[in-house]
Amino acid sequence: MLSQKMVELGSKKSTIREIFEFGKKRAEIVGKEKVYDFSIGNPNVPAPVSVKSAILDILENENPTSIHGYTSAQGDDNVRSTLAESINKRFGTKFTKANLYMTVGAAASINICFKALANEGDEFITFAPFFPEYKCFVEGVGGKLVIVSAKIEDFQINFDEFEKKINDKTKAVIVNSPNNPSGVVYSEETILKLVAILEQKSIEYGHAIYLISDEPYREIAYDGTDVPYLTKYYKNTFVCYSYSKSLSLPGERIGYIVVSNEMEHFTDAYAAICGGGRVLGFVNAPSLFQKVVAKCSDETADISIYEKNRNLLYEGLIKMGYKCVKPQGAFYLFPQSLEPDAKAFCEKAKEYDLLLVSGDDFGCPGHVRISYCVQTEQIINALPIFEKLAKDYKA
Numbered sequence: 001m002l003s004q005k006m007v008e009l010g011s012k013k014s015t016i017r018e019i020f021e022f023g024k025k026r027a028e029i030v031g032k033e034k035v036y037d038f039s040i041g042n043p044n045v046p047a048p049v050s051v052k053s054a055i056l057d058i059l060e061n062e063n064p065t066s067i068h069g070y071t072s073a074q075g076d077d078n079v080r081s082t083l084a085e086s087i088n089k090r091f092g093t094k095f096t097k098a099n100l101y102m103t104v105g106a107a108a109s110i111n112i113c114f115k116a117l118a119n120e121g122d123e124f125i126t127f128a129p130f131f132p133e134y135k136c137f138v139e140g141v142g143g144k145l146v147i148v149s150a151k152i153e154d155f156q157i158n159f160d161e162f163e164k165k166i167n168d169k170t171k172a173v174i175v176n177s178p179n180n181p182s183g184v185v186y187s188e189e190t191i192l193k194l195v196a197i198l199e200q201k202s203i204e205y206g207h208a209i210y211l212i213s214d215e216p217y218r219e220i221a222y223d224g225t226d227v228p229y230l231t232k233y234y235k236n237t238f239v240c241y242s243y244s245k246s247l248s249l250p251g252e253r254i255g256y257i258v259v260s261n262e263m264e265h266f267t268d269a270y271a272a273i274c275g276g277g278r279v280l281g282f283v284n285a286p287s288l289f290q291k292v293v294a295k296c297s298d299e300t301a302d303i304s305i306y307e308k309n310r311n312l313l314y315e316g317l318i319k320m321g322y323k324c325v326k327p328q329g330a331f332y333l334f335p336q337s338l339e340p341d342a343k344a345f346c347e348k349a350k351e352y353d354l355l356l357v358s359g360d361d362f363g364c365p366g367h368v369r370i371s372y373c374v375q376t377e378q379i380i381n382a383l384p385i386f387e388k389l390a391k392d393y394k395a
């Protein structure tokens with residue numbers, strides 16, 4: 001007998017993937033340029049040239065058995081040291097290789113953290129709108145995902161509801177900033193308020209409540225917006241990082257976990273991360289790409305293209321009467337749908353081959369996600385379509 005839960009998860013595509021596949025089929029029929037696909041968060045900006053140079057340099061100059069061989073389960077020592085130095089330089093932290101565990105991207109980083117923390121029945125809190133995969137990740141380790149509804153005025157944290165939902169079964173809180181799908185960056189004020197509650201509740205319940213920072217979009221922030229580095233605010237923090245977005249390497253599956261050096265029982269916490277990685281088979285992230293990211297640790301893809309897209313789309317939609325919190329990061333816009341049922345709104349948009357994702361999937365009904373990591377030309381061509389759609393609702 002198979003696990004029915006896994007059969008279900010494996011047979012149902014995520015809504016985002018379904019829309020993306022629909023877009024590919026429509027493109028075959030009406031032509032690619034007539035399909036305005038804003039469904040998926042696949043970076044359209046190429047990786048910087050330094051990535052190609054690093055790959056060539058490694059292939060030319062390093063020993064092939066080392067390039068393609070096993071590293072330590074937690075990743076190559078030199079790579080982890082280099083990345084720790086890069087993080088320290090940028091955020092004023094004091095990490096060494098002993099704080100880092102290399103992973104196959106943020107999805108693995110998050111899964112390992114959940115595995116490292118969860119005992120049967122534990123609760124993990126997240127704030128809507130949130131990355132939908134958290135639910136199956138948490139349930140996969142026998143935990144329960146508790147969702148705090150969105151504060152739709154600014155997509156910061158709904159603290160009143162958070163304080164009602166946190167309890168002695170709460171093992172950890174997972175945050176994602178810059179956020180997918182809202183694009184919002186949590187302010188320092190929000191972070192300070194969050195950690196004050198976590199500290200107080202940890203004392204009240206007599207056990208640590210951990211903070212997991214899922215931050216694949218950390219470097220994608222605009223207008224000089226500061227993205228607070230959370231280990232500096234809260235000792236019991238795990239940082240889940242990925243190069244999928246910042247270096248445009250989603251298919252290479254590379255990232256890391258930072259275990260804060262001030263974490264309670266640090267040695268055990270790091271061991272639990274290694275144990276989680278071991279159980280899930282997330283050991284020895286790809287050797288070649290460990291070396292590549294170490295060589296490119298201070299670089300990013302050309303983020304200015306996303307900023308240009310954001311400005312064009314945000315300003316265009318606001319002029320047409322759409323209501324939207326201005327995002328300061330990531331590459332998503334999350335406006336209100338023009339009818340209360342966002343799924344119905346997405347269906348209507350689909351009639352124009354305008355492909356959007358309903359906010360229901362992110363725990364935030366009445367909104368739609370527009371993923372603008374696309375060619376700027378697609379945005380220019382799509383704006384009149386958004387306008388037509390808006391007019392349909394005015395008529």
Ligand code: PLP
Pocket residue numbers: 041104105106107108131176179180214216242243244250255
């Ligand atoms: N977390 C968030 C918020 C994301 O948006 C994504 C991917 O889109 C991930 C995690 C997974 O990232 P990765 O491709 O590095 O596994």
